[in-house]
Amino acid sequence: MKRRDFLKLGTAGITGAVSTSLGLLCWSPRAFAKTISKTFYITDGYIAMPDGVDVYFKGFSNSTSQLNIPGESVIVQQGDTVEITIVNTLSSDHSFVIDGVVDSGIINGGQSKLVSFTVNNAGSYMFYDKLNAPYNRLLGLHGGFAVMPTGSSNELYNGSPTFVQQYVWVTNDIDPIWHDEVSRGRTPLSTFNPYYFTINGRTMRVPGHPEYGNPDIDSGYNQQTRLEGSIGDRTLVRILNAGMCMHSVHFHANHVEWLAENGQARNAVWKKDTLLLPNNIGSLDVIYPYEVPPDSWPQVTKGYFPMHFHDEMTQTAGGGLYQFGLATTIAFK
Amino acid sequence: MSKILRPVNMMHAGGGGGGSCYIYPDSPSTPGLVTADVTFNRTAHMNGSMTMDDGNTITMWGFNEGGGMGMGGGAFPSPAMRMTQGQVVHTVLTAGSMMQGTHTIHHHGIEPSTENDGVGHYSFDVNGTYTYQWKASHAGTYFYHCHTNTVLHAEMGMYGALIIDPPEGPGTLFSGGPTYDKEVIWACDEIDSSWHNKNWRAGTCGGDEGFNSLNPDYFIITGVDGAQSALTDASIAPTVNVGDSLLIRYICAGYLPQRITFGGLNATIHMSDGRALPQTVQAATIKASSAERYDLIIVPDQSGVYEVTVEFLHWVTGAVVGTARTRITVV
Numbered sequence: 001m002k003r004r005d006f007l008k009l010g011t012a013g014i015t016g017a018v019s020t021s022l023g024l025l026c027w028s029p030r031a032f033a034k035t036i037s038k039t040f041y042i043t044d045g046y047i048a049m050p051d052g053v054d055v056y057f058k059g060f061s062n063s064t065s066q067l068n069i070p071g072e073s074v075i076v077q078q079g080d081t082v083e084i085t086i087v088n089t090l091s092s093d094h095s096f097v098i099d100g101v102v103d104s105g106i107i108n109g110g111q112s113k114l115v116s117f118t119v120n121n122a123g124s125y126m127f128y129d130k131l132n133a134p135y136n137r138l139l140g141l142h143g144g145f146a147v148m149p150t151g152s153s154n155e156l157y158n159g160s161p162t163f164v165q166q167y168v169w170v171t172n173d174i175d176p177i178w179h180d181e182v183s184r185g186r187t188p189l190s191t192f193n194p195y196y197f198t199i200n201g202r203t204m205r206v207p208g209h210p211e212y213g214n215p216d217i218d219s220g221y222n223q224q225t226r227l228e229g230s231i232g233d234r235t236l237v238r239i240l241n242a243g244m245c246m247h248s249v250h251f252h253a254n255h256v257e258w259l260a261e262n263g264q265a266r267n268a269v270w271k272k273d274t275l276l277l278p279n280n281i282g283s284l285d286v287i288y289p290y291e292v293p294p295d296s297w298p299q300v301t302k303g304y305f306p307m308h309f310h311d312e313m314t315q316t317a318g319g320g321l322y323q324f325g326l327a328t329t330i331a332f333k
Numbered sequence: 334m335s336k337i338l339r340p341v342n343m344m345h346a347g348g349g350g351g352g353s354c355y356i357y358p359d360s361p362s363t364p365g366l367v368t369a370d371v372t373f374n375r376t377a378h379m380n381g382s383m384t385m386d387d388g389n390t391i392t393m394w395g396f397n398e399g400g401g402m403g404m405g406g407g408a409f410p411s412p413a414m415r416m417t418q419g420q421v422v423h424t425v426l427t428a429g430s431m432m433q434g435t436h437t438i439h440h441h442g443i444e445p446s447t448e449n450d451g452v453g454h455y456s457f458d459v460n461g462t463y464t465y466q467w468k469a470s471h472a473g474t475y476f477y478h479c480h481t482n483t484v485l486h487a488e489m490g491m492y493g494a495l496i497i498d499p500p501e502g503p504g505t506l507f508s509g510g511p512t513y514d515k516e517v518i519w520a521c522d523e524i525d526s527s528w529h530n531k532n533w534r535a536g537t538c539g540g541d542e543g544f545n546s547l548n549p550d551y552f553i554i555t556g557v558d559g560a561q562s563a564l565t566d567a568s569i570a571p572t573v574n575v576g577d578s579l580l581i582r583y584i585c586a587g588y589l590p591q592r593i594t595f596g597g598l599n600a601t602i603h604m605s606d607g608r609a610l611p612q613t614v615q616a617a618t619i620k621a622s623s624a625e626r627y628d629l630i631i632v633p634d635q636s637g638v639y640e641v642t643v644e645f646l647h648w649v650t651g652a653v654v655g656t657a658r659t660r661i662t663v664v
Contacts, residue, residue, distance in 0.1 A: 051539065192649055195545050206355050206454045245648040246590050248622035252452070253444050255608060271608040273442045276590060276622035279649070293444040297421055297468035298365040303447035304455055310623040311588040311648060312484035316544040320536030322482045323355055323454050 025075050025146060025166045029153040033079035040096070042088045042107075042129075042141065043067050044183075049196050050203055051318035055176045056183035057140040060096075060127070064089050069201035070170040070242070071127065071143030073224075078122050078150045087112045092185075097130040098145055099281065106131065122149040122157045123263050124238035126170070126281050134244065134280065135182045138175075140201070142242040144168035156236060156259050156285050161269060163287050166236035169225060171277070171326060172198045173243035173314075192244050197314040197326035200225045204315075204327045220329040227330045229290040231301050239277060239284040247277040247314060249284065252305035253293045253330060256286035274310060288330065305330045354538040356481065357453050358435050360461035364448055369423035369466070371416045374400050377428040377436040377479070379533060381407030381490065383524075385551055386560040392529045393490035396438070396479075400427055400462075410520060410556045410586075411477070411493030418472045418499050418508075424465040428458075434533035435460045439480035440495055441624055442607045443467055453481045472499040472507040473607030474582040474626045476520065482537050484544045488528050490556075492586060494518045497607070506580060507609055511601075511630055513580035517571050521559075521593070521643045521657060522586040523549035547588050552645055552657040559643065559657020572662040579631045579661065585621040589654065590646040594618040595631065596639030598661065604628035620646075633663040 040060035045067040048054050060071030064087070076082055086096050091109035096102070102117040119125075129141035146168065149155050154162040173194035181188040196203065202219035205212040215221040229235055237256075239249060255271040262283055277284055292299050308315055308327035315325035375396040384390045397406030416422055428436040435458035439451035445467035448456050457463075458481045479491035496518075499508040506513065525547050536542040554563040563569045573579045581600070585591050595617060602614040605627050619627055633639070643657040 193546060207357070208353055208355065246622065246646070246651070247648070248585075248588075248590075248624060250441075250624055252450060255444075255606060268611040270605060270610055272625075273444075273606045274622065274624045274626075276620065276625070293446060294470040295440075295443045295467045296446040296449070297367070297466055300446040305447060305450060306452055306455060312487060312623075313545050313547055313588060315484050316536060316542075319541030319543050319545045321355075321539060322484050322536050322544070 025073055025168055027075050027148055027153055027166070029148065029151050030077055031151050033077065033081065035081040035083060036074070036076045037083045038074055039085040039087060040071055042086065042090055042094050044090055049317055050205070050321055050324040053176060053318060055174060055196070056179045058090070058136065059140045060143055069140040073144040073146065073168045074127070075146040075148065076119060077148045078120060079118065081116060081118050083114060083116045085112060085114050093131055094129045094136060094141065095131045096127060098125050098127050101125065103130065119147045122147045123260065124240060124283050124285050125263065126240045126242065126283070128242065128281070135178065135188065137242055138172065138244065139179055139182055142170060144170050144238060144240050146238060157265055160259055160265070161257055161287055163234045163236040165229065165233060166238065167224065167227065168238045168240065169199050170240045170242055171247065173245045174198060194243070194245060195319060196317050197309070199326050199328055203317055203324050206323045219327065222328070225328045227288060227307070227328070228333060229331070230333050231290055231292055233290045235288045235290060237286050237288060239286065241277050241279055241282045244279055246279045248274055248310040249277050249307070250274045250310040251288060251307050251330070253303065253332070254289055254291055256288050258284070258286055260285035290332070301332060303332045354534055355454065356431070356435060356534055356537055357457050358431060358460035359457035360459055360463050361457065363464045363466050364446070366464065366466060367421060370420035372423040372425060373414045374398065374425045375411065375427070375438060376400060377426070377434065377491070378407055379434055381409045383409055383556065386558040386562055389526070391524060391526050391551070394486065395490050396493065400425070409490045411491065413494040413496060413518070414477065415496045415498065416469050417502070418469050418497050420469050422467050422469055424477070425462060426459050426465065427462045428460060430460055435481055436486065436491065437480045438465055438477050440465070440467065440475060440477045442475040442626070443495070451480050469497045471607045472497045473604050474584065474628050475607055476584050476586065476626070482534055485528065485531060485535055486533070488525065488588070492520070494520060494582070494584065496582065506603055506628055510609060511603055512578065513630060514577040515571055515573055516580040516582060517569065518555055518582045518584065519569070519659070520555045520584040520586040521591055522553050523547070523589055523645045523655060524551040524553060525549045526551065549589070549645065549655055552643070552655040554643065554657050554659055559659065563657060563659040565660070570660040570662065572664060573633065575633055575636055575663055577632070579633070581629050581631065583619070583621070583627045583629065585623055585625045587645065588623050589648055590620060590622050592618060592620045592644045592646060594642050596641050596661065598631050598633055598639050600629040600631050602627055602629045631661070633661070636663045638662050
């Protein structure tokens with residue numbers, strides 16, 4: 001594979017390389033269907049991991065000069081026609097797939113393709129590159145795709161518990177040896193051994209670290225990732241696992257309402273502080289209720305808490321650096 | 334947070350070599366301290382051990398009951414905390430210095446204020462004595478564990494069960510919920526013995542400690558080896574009468590996913606993570622992930638010996654990497 005136009009991200013500055021939308025996923029309901037259009041540019045480049053190691057990635061990006069990991073979330077309404085244009089700027093073949101919804105087929109290197117489809121079922125989906133599976137997906141060619149019920153701004157599906165704001169978290173497990181092999185056009189032969197664990201393409205930084213608080217790098221401050229709310233700001237989180245590992249998702253300060261797993265609504269809504277996240281495009285949909293932390297005494301309404309994975313290997317980077325892994329902050333404002 | 338935290342510099346910590354260790358030592362006073370209804374004193378220790386069925390002895394860390402500087406004891410798992418719903422609780426943690434090891438207590442599933450949540454990098458790593466103050470608002474099964482360099486400290490065994498009884502007291506799972514005649518606590522965990530010879534802050538100053546990859550060689554139930562001992566250990570393997578209600582408080586205390594099967598007995602799941610389910614669920618097997626809890630009741634209708642298996646699953650392949658076993662004897 002030809003290596004070209006590598007973008008150095010991370011500590012060297014990531015300006016222009018991040019998603020263009022600010023904050024959480026925004027949505028206004030409609031009584032009618034419409035056509036939603038979006039163009040993704042398949043690009044590649046290197047991103048610095050917390051231990052300073054540069055790792056090769058590919059992404060569904062917003063322009064030829066960007067590398068967006070994950071691709072910018074797409075949100076549509078049931079019945080909408082979605083037109084996605086994929087511009088493959090690389091020399092390798094790629095595809096755009098949403099399981100059960102659309103498969104672009106092969107988009108050859110240097111080619112573009114328009115895929116048009118209609119989505120009928122509300123819920124959370126992942127778009128990804130299904131070619132060279134699972135490598136292209138693991139390398140970063142993935143993103144969140146949300147389908148809202150017709151005319152609704154506050155439900156996951158018709159009749160679901162309601163929310164006032166929503167986020168998409170796409171998680172991934174990164175084996176730098178695999179990424180390097182794919183960058184050289186080879187198929188990895190080693191057993192998958194993840195060294196980095198990301199949420200929306202980023203990992204945590206902690207107080208005292210020079211990148212702490214940088215929203216482009218620190219998953220605890222990234223606006224698409226960090227939950228921000230006040231008491232009553234019920235928040236839907238669509239958790240999509242692009243990675244190879246099963247994980248355990250742990251929320252501090254509130255139990256979540258568990259609405260769906262792998263896109264299927266659950267028969268009963270359980271309140272959980274910890275949930276099993278299935279691997280390989282597994283998903284969970286939960287509502288973080290932003291209630292007064294029930295065991296606080298005296299009661300508090302403000303504070304900062306983590307959401308982190310509890311299979312604690314994920315809380316490390318490069319085999320160490322605890323706290324530089326897959327986590328974000330839940331802020332009670 | 335009201336203050337800006339700074340990590341401890343290795344030079345100041347006596348470590349040498351420069352660079353920062355991301356540890357936040359402090360022992361402040363507790364905001365809004367009131368008189369507690371119940372107090373648990375816990376002292377961190379790093380001198381415990383567990384002898385396995387194959388004769389090997391593994392170093393374990395944990396929390397001893399009582400104050401002082403943690404000499405002696407070496408409890409694993411750490412002594413359970415048990416209180417009644419509605420009580421204001423103090424957990425008084427005494428931990429060491431930067432040389433001896435700072436620690437915290439996070440009461441997993443308990444949801445207090447930031448200062449009392451026990452997450453080092455959101456508040457502080459205790460280097461003296463701190464009183465965690467919180468109120469036990471929901472009956473159920475929880476556990477507590479150290480949240481300093483958690484990947485290592487929880488693996489080293491720094492955890493214990495935490496049970497909140499409803500006002501009715503032990504024998505009732507939650508107000509309006511089922512009663513039980515006998516209970517067991519199964520905290521199922523896997524041990525990678527290659528992690529058990531490290532410094533308490535390993536990895537927090539950088540460096541590859543292999544913490545991305547857990548390759549367990551022992552599989553245990555509440556501190557008892559699940560290879561053989563847990564089959565007969567009286568604290569793990571219950572004997573109940575036909576028709577009795579056996580409550581199993583199942584805590585997935587390891588890092589890998591688990592699948593627990595009850596030897597052909599049918600269980601009724603009443604709660605998970607300290608919350609009653611909207612409707613109970615019948616289950617012959619449960620798949621759980623790290624730190625989930627399930628409260629289930631078995632009412633056996635036939636005498637016999639039922640072998641319970643806890644399978645530990647590879648996080649990528651789902652393959653069984655090890656099994657712990659115990660037994661329910663029905664007479």
